Amino acid sequence: MDSSKREKNAGETGFALGRHMTVEFYDCDARILADAGKVEQIFLDAARESGATVIGSNFHEFQPQGVSGVVVISESHFAVHAWPEHDFAAVDLFTCGDKVDFDIAIRVIAGGLKSGQWIISSLMNRGIVGTNGVERRVPVIEGGDARYELSWESKFEQSRAHAISAAIDVYNCEVPQFASPEWQREFALRFVSRLWLTPVGEVRCDTGNPGVPAFEQQLKSGLLSWRLDLEHKTVYIDLFAAHYFDPREAAEFAIGEFRGRYYRLQPFVRQ
Known part of the structure; x- marks a missing residue:
């Protein structure tokens, strides 16, 4: 491949059906994480303030504690699972459009949960479209040495x-x-x-x-x-x-x- 061809490919922008970000929120307020109503309101605020169009929401408070929920937006969804016992919330942000500002969403969620630290654990393009339709990309998986027990x-x-x-x-x-x-x-x-x-x-x-x-x-x-x-x-x-x-x-x-x-x-x- 000549240099002009390489420069053209390097400057090309691909197309994906969606953008998916996972965020880990640490050192949150356990009292908030244990309250499904408060968590739901935080995620509704985050969706609206980030530019998303809210369609509905469903949040569940487990017994004796723990909250899972999703805000369905016209662009896709915001989802969360919270562990009050560990002051931790795992969050998924998914959008099919370019009008949702993830930075604003994260800031609203972090403030609402009173998170002392948050980390973006992954940022993925989902459904990458090529000349022959959606490409079958090899998924990203943890290496053989990265083993985590679930019990x-x-x-x-x-x-x-x-x-x-x-x-x-x-x-x-x-x-x-x-x-x-x-x-x-x-x-x-x-x-x-x-x-x-x-x-x-x-x-x-x-x-x-x-x-x-x-x-x-x-x-x-x-x-x-x-x-x-x-x-x-x-x-x-x-x-x-x-x-x-x-x-x-x-x-x-x-x-x-x-x-x-x-x-x-x-x-x-x-x-």
């Missing part, structure tokens, strides 16, 4: 871990229900039984600070401890075990027991 049990097994721990914070709890030490002792037994853990001895209570009582339950293979902040209606739980338990199951059981509005979760595989 904590698989992560635990693959990493040959010796233990697992989890920090669980449950917010906006019903204070009268869990204020008494007697209720806390019963909670500990229900909690460890649910996770197939074995308690050793009795629950120890530290009520030196009446506003923030603390409790501890020794386990055959670890330790369960938790602290109550009665003023702020929050429970802080730390669980360590020398064999596997499901951290999400632990968090979902805890939010049900304390009747909280939402929770945050930090699991750790211990090697």
Whole structure:
């Protein structure tokens, strides 16, 4: 190919049926991520302010928490799945036209979710059209070394871990229900039984600070401890075990027991 031909090809602009961007929003406000109504309004605002034409929306609030939703626009869609327990939202922005401004959409979403950091994880042209119709491009996939487990049990097994721990914070709890030490002792037994853990001895209570009582339950293979902040209606739980338990199951059981509005979760595989 001569130089003039190469220069012409280099300057050519292709045509695609759509533009697809995925964005990771970190350090968001968990209270907002747990509220389907608020998330929906943020995405409706983002669609309209970015120049899209909104056709409709459908958002679902999972139990005990989590939000998924989509705003259908005439140009395609904005979609989200939110994990309040990790202060994280995964967002898809798809447009079939050139009038939707993704930069504005991202700015509105980041502000609405109070995101401390966001990262564009991919930007793709979808349905690239050539002289013979839509081209069958090879999809982009992760390399062989980029492996990510989708369950904590698989992560635990693959990493040959010796233990697992989890920090669980449950917010906006019903204070009268869990204020008494007697209720806390019963909670500990229900909690460890649910996770197939074995308690050793009795629950120890530290009520030196009446506003923030603390409790501890020794386990055959670890330790369960938790602290109550009665003023702020929050429970802080730390669980360590020398064999596997499901951290999400632990968090979902805890939010049900304390009747909280939402929770945050930090699991750790211990090697």
